[in-house]
Amino acid sequence: MPTCGSAKTLARQVESQGPTRAILPREAQGRSVSFGAMEHNAGVLTSAAGVSTPAATIAARTDGLTKVYGKGDAQVVALGGVSVDIYAHEFTAVMGPSGSGKSTLMHCAAGLDAATSGQVFIGGTELTSLKEKELTALRRDKIGFIFQAFNLIPTLTAQENILLPLSIAGRKPEMEWFDTIIDTVGLRERLGHRPNELSGGQMQRVACARALASRPEIIFADEPTGNLDSRASREILGFLRRSVTEFGQTIVMVTHDPVAASYTDRVLFLADGQVVDEMRSPTAERVLERITGLDSAKGV
Numbered sequence: 131m132p133t134c135g136s137a138k139t140l141a142r143q144v145e146s147q148g149p150t151r152a153i154l155p156r157e158a159q160g161r162s163v164s165f166g167a168m169e170h171n172a173g174v175l176t177s178a179a180g181v182s183t184p185a186a187t188i189a190a191r192t193d194g195l196t197k198v199y200g201k202g203d204a205q206v207v208a209l210g211g212v213s214v215d216i217y218a219h220e221f222t223a224v225m226g227p228s229g230s231g232k233s234t235l236m237h238c239a240a241g242l243d244a245a246t247s248g249q250v251f252i253g254g255t256e257l258t259s260l261k262e263k264e265l266t267a268l269r270r271d272k273i274g275f276i277f278q279a280f281n282l283i284p285t286l287t288a289q290e291n292i293l294l295p296l297s298i299a300g301r302k303p304e305m306e307w308f309d310t311i312i313d314t315v316g317l318r319e320r321l322g323h324r325p326n327e328l329s330g331g332q333m334q335r336v337a338c339a340r341a342l343a344s345r346p347e348i349i350f351a352d353e354p355t356g357n358l359d360s361r362a363s364r365e366i367l368g369f370l371r372r373s374v375t376e377f378g379q380t381i382v383m384v385t386h387d388p389v390a391a392s393y394t395d396r397v398l399f400l401a402d403g404q405v406v407d408e409m410r411s412p413t414a415e416r417v418l419e420r421i422t423g424l425d426s427a428k429g430v
């Protein structure tokens with residue numbers, strides 16, 4: 131089982147505090163972290179009992195995010211005004227039935243797709259007002275990506291793949307950090323191998339190391355274990371969990387898998403282009419129950 135004891139403690143605290151705008155993140159407990167912290171801040175949240183809680187750092191935020199595909203009869207409202215905060219130094223899962231808008235939310239939040247209306251913030255930077263060049267620089271400097279299909283360059287070795295985003299950005303790798311990542315994902319013996327010489331799990335470990343190498347402010351992972359067997363999935367999820375717990379990374383992960391969601395601090399549930407619920411300290415059982423409810427409401 132994943133280790134998220136502090137998140138569990140928080141959930142208990144939150145339950146005793148009553149409702150707030152969003153369930154408070156781990157950082158509101160005063161946990162100190164030094165990795166990729168953002169200056170944008172949620173302000174002081176006040177519980178129903180009137181108790182002030184320390185402000186939490188917001189890594190990314192959407193405000194009335196709407197995405198409409200197509201026109202006329204073919205029009206699809208993929209996101210219908212989503213306002214959500216993603217807290218720094220947390221592992222957040224995005225779940226929901228097929229077609230509920232998970233990938234669209236992730237792509238718009240990561241600046242890979244343009245919103246129809248509404249706003250998206252990465253830290254204090256509003257994405258929808260950026261020019262293409264500025265958006266490219268922001269994606270390169272502040273965001274890490276992990277995809278289901280790994281997306282490694284076949285002609286490059288594992289080490290070259292991991293360092294590629296840094297070399298594109300003209301940045302020198304911090305070798306101490308590189309070593310930490312390599313040892314954490316257990317790739318030391320495989321650095322000279324090309325992707326076709328690696329297993330699926332090893333390729334995804336390379337992709338995780340690549341996402342972490344630049345110490346991005348936030349990592350978006352789109353079904354990172356979707357192509358892996360259960361053992362390799364557990365390894366990747368364990369690694370993502372450690373990246374958050376030990377290195378203070380912020381990760382948002384789209385997943386269909388309740389077990390994968392149980393590694394996270396918080397699950398956002400989407401249905402029909404809206405965030406309809408969220409859960410802290412998720413267990414696979416509770417997530418499955420909630421997802422089944424959403425599926426049956428949709429007639430799946």
Ligand SMILES: Nc1ncnc2c1ncn2[C@@H]1O[C@H](COP(=O)(O)OP(=O)(O)OP(=O)(O)O)[C@@H](O)[C@H]1O
Pocket residue numbers: 199200206207208226227228229230231232233234235
């Ligand atoms: N490029 C597109 N053109 C038209 N419609 C699209 C496009 N991309 C997504 N959609 C529609 O938008 C809605 C949300 O799609 P999205 O891929 O975000 O859902 P999802 O929750 O990620 O689904 P899945 O779990 O099946 O991957 C769906 O109805 C989908 O058909």
